[in-house]
Amino acid sequence: MTQSRAAWYFAWLLLTPAILYVLVIVAWPLVETFRLSFTNASLRRTTDYVGWTNYERIFDARFLEIIIRTFTWTFFSVLLKMIIGTFGAVLLNCAVPGRNLFRILTMPPWVVPMAIGIFMWGWMYNGQFGMISGLLQRFGLVDGPVAFLAYGRSAYWATIVTDVWIGVPMVTIYFLAAIQAIPRDLYEAAWTDGASRWYRFRRITLPLMMPAVITMSMLSLIATFNSFDIIWILTQGGPSGSTTTMIIDTYSTAIGSRRYGEGAARAVVICIFLSLFCLAYFRITRRLSKMDRV
Numbered sequence: 001m002t003q004s005r006a007a008w009y010f011a012w013l014l015l016t017p018a019i020l021y022v023l024v025i026v027a028w029p030l031v032e033t034f035r036l037s038f039t040n041a042s043l044r045r046t047t048d049y050v051g052w053t054n055y056e057r058i059f060d061a062r063f064l065e066i067i068i069r070t071f072t073w074t075f076f077s078v079l080l081k082m083i084i085g086t087f088g089a090v091l092l093n094c095a096v097p098g099r100n101l102f103r104i105l106t107m108p109p110w111v112v113p114m115a116i117g118i119f120m121w122g123w124m125y126n127g128q129f130g131m132i133s134g135l136l137q138r139f140g141l142v143d144g145p146v147a148f149l150a151y152g153r154s155a156y157w158a159t160i161v162t163d164v165w166i167g168v169p170m171v172t173i174y175f176l177a178a179i180q181a182i183p184r185d186l187y188e189a190a191w192t193d194g195a196s197r198w199y200r201f202r203r204i205t206l207p208l209m210m211p212a213v214i215t216m217s218m219l220s221l222i223a224t225f226n227s228f229d230i231i232w233i234l235t236q237g238g239p240s241g242s243t244t245t246m247i248i249d250t251y252s253t254a255i256g257s258r259r260y261g262e263g264a265a266r267a268v269v270i271c272i273f274l275s276l277f278c279l280a281y282f283r284i285t286r287r288l289s290k291m292d293r294v
Helices: 003-036 053-058 061-093 099-105 114-125 131-138 152-180 184-192 197-208 210-225 229-234 246-256 260-293
Strands: none
Touching: 003 260, 053 260, 061 099, 061 152, 061 197, 061 210, 061 246, 114 131, 114 152, 114 229, 152 210, 152 229, 184 197, 197 210, 210 260, 229 246, 246 260
């Protein structure tokens, strides 16, 4: 055996665990989900092939409303994360006393187990003994207890606030690393020319951290679009479906109602949307890399 062939075999040996992981953990469940989406699989009947029936059944007015709600929920959540994370990173980058302490204090929402943090927000949203309702009553902003999770619009925004609280620390630290990678000479030259702080942020900081913003926006969009824990623990999709997103609807159909075929069809639709997000991300990053070469 030649040395090149031995190196080739060794390379494939190193790749074998990753290949097995992709085939068993990723590829097989995807293929099985796609297969189930064309059947009437459930807990009470035999599995028969039904063609496109599951897809035709889910694309009604209710499911289209769920799709729109999912996109709006994702949009507002990601937008707030990007805005708060950007300004948080800029503030943490400032040379102020106790800067390291402030950086550490940004981490608890990310470090605390997600379920514990969500339950904490559920207690704060409670109308009878929740902190938020109590503060509003103390300052005379409301006349009585406010049960945020009992009304559609307030529950919708309550889940967004909770998702933002959990996601902001990662965005902030990621943006902080991007800001610290910007050469200090650019700031010194702009400061020498009399540029204001806002001008330096608008003309230096924001353009140079834009690749990081796009990357984090796409990653956060994919994670938020597929978020399950926050909504399920707080509202389980209620009240009256006002916080039901595509992932919640898929779980309720496949696991709650035991209609596995219909649930699989919903999961395939989610995979299609996430695949489109990934393709958009790759195209944007490819364009950015071409612009950097130019």
